[in-house]
Amino acid sequence: MWYYDKKLQYPIKITNSNPKLAKYIITQYGGPDGEIGASLRYLSQRFAMPTPEAKAILNDIGTEELAHMEMVGTIVRQLIQDVPPRKLEELGLGSYYTEHGCGVYPENASGVPFSASAFQSKGDPIADLYEDLAAEQKAKATYDYLLQLCDDPDVIDPLRFLREREVVHFNRFSEALQIVKDRMGTKKLY
Amino acid sequence: MNNANSMHEDQESMLKELMMLDFKLLDLQLYLDTHPDDMNSISAYNNLLVKAEALRKAYQEKYGPLTVNYPVSDTWKWINNPWPWNKMEV
Numbered sequence: 001m002w003y004y005d006k007k008l009q010y011p012i013k014i015t016n017s018n019p020k021l022a023k024y025i026i027t028q029y030g031g032p033d034g035e036i037g038a039s040l041r042y043l044s045q046r047f048a049m050p051t052p053e054a055k056a057i058l059n060d061i062g063t064e065e066l067a068h069m070e071m072v073g074t075i076v077r078q079l080i081q082d083v084p085p086r087k088l089e090e091l092g093l094g095s096y097y098t099e100h101g102c103g104v105y106p107e108n109a110s111g112v113p114f115s116a117s118a119f120q121s122k123g124d125p126i127a128d129l130y131e132d133l134a135a136e137q138k139a140k141a142t143y144d145y146l147l148q149l150c151d152d153p154d155v156i157d158p159l160r161f162l163r164e165r166e167v168v169h170f171n172r173f174s175e176a177l178q179i180v181k182d183r184m185g186t187k188k189l190y
Numbered sequence: 191m192n193n194a195n196s197m198h199e200d201q202e203s204m205l206k207e208l209m210m211l212d213f214k215l216l217d218l219q220l221y222l223d224t225h226p227d228d229m230n231s232i233s234a235y236n237n238l239l240v241k242a243e244a245l246r247k248a249y250q251e252k253y254g255p256l257t258v259n260y261p262v263s264d265t266w267k268w269i270n271n272p273w274p275w276n277k278m279e280v
Contacts, residue, residue: 006256006275009213011206057221064216074275081277168217175224 002063009067010161014078014154019091022079022110024149028162029072030106032118033138039065041119041135045128051183054125054176058132061169068162073104075158126184129177134168140166197272201253208249208256209241 027036042062049055080088080102088097095111106114121134122128143163150156197205218235225231250256255266 003257003259005212006268006274007205007209009209009216012208013277053224053226057220060216060220060223065221070274077275078277168220170226172220179224 007138012074017083019080022076027109030114031108035069044121048123053179057176132173136166136170
């Protein structure tokens with residue numbers, strides 16, 4: 001189970017709205033390599049993990065991803081909040097405004113809603129951990145692309161933080177994969 | 191601009207300090223998940239935990255609850271603004 005801590009994982013304070021950028025960043029909320037998908041992937045896969053280290057790392061990274069989902073939602077909201085509808089339309093967010101107003105909805109940068117078909121939970125720890133390594137790399141690549149499209153320091157700062165976390169998670173998953181492989185080799189699973 | 195969502199500078203800097211300590215703890219937690227016998231990290235974790243707990247206690251006494259399991263005095267302060275996604279206008 002979970003408890004809510006009433007704060008963000010990393011501070012976000014965006015002064016200037018930028019709906020166009022929000023429309024790109026929203027993919028890290030509900031897109032195929034986004035934070036909701038990451039969280040659901042790890043929290044689903046953890047049930048079939050064989051070693052204490054792998055159970056813990058999927059549980060704890062899956063939980064951290066929930067905090068990242070909150071951060072990305074906060075960025076999107078602050079970038080579109082209080083922008084007049086006509087301005088949103090001019091910037092290509094007419095369809096988004098029609099469906100969601102200035103709310104936050106899980107979709108990718110092209111407006112395709114979140115789908116669990118972007119990830120697997122295979123019941124095979126090795127297969128799942130390899131997917132997790134790829135997932136962290138893809139999420140990092142997306143943050144790299146977003147950083148190329150962004151010149152507002154208020155947004156760059158939290159995006160860099162999130163990008164850095166993908167690198168750390170990749171390293172932890174690598175270690176978990178090695179541990180699982182070693183244990184499976186010696187059949188000492190518990 | 192000051193409104194119901196705003197957070198004063200003192201509160202914001204205290205919260206940022208706590209965010210930093212909690213983040214260090216989380217990063218160590220993930221490291222310890224795959225290195226459960228690393229004594230240096232365990233001792234760093236314990237030291238940080240003492241600091242974070244003290245700061246959390248001081249913050250909550252001054253500005254209200256961060257987690258809902260907090261003693262209620264006169265009013266249900268849990269619902270008070272700002273919520274984390276609100277723009278922090280000082």
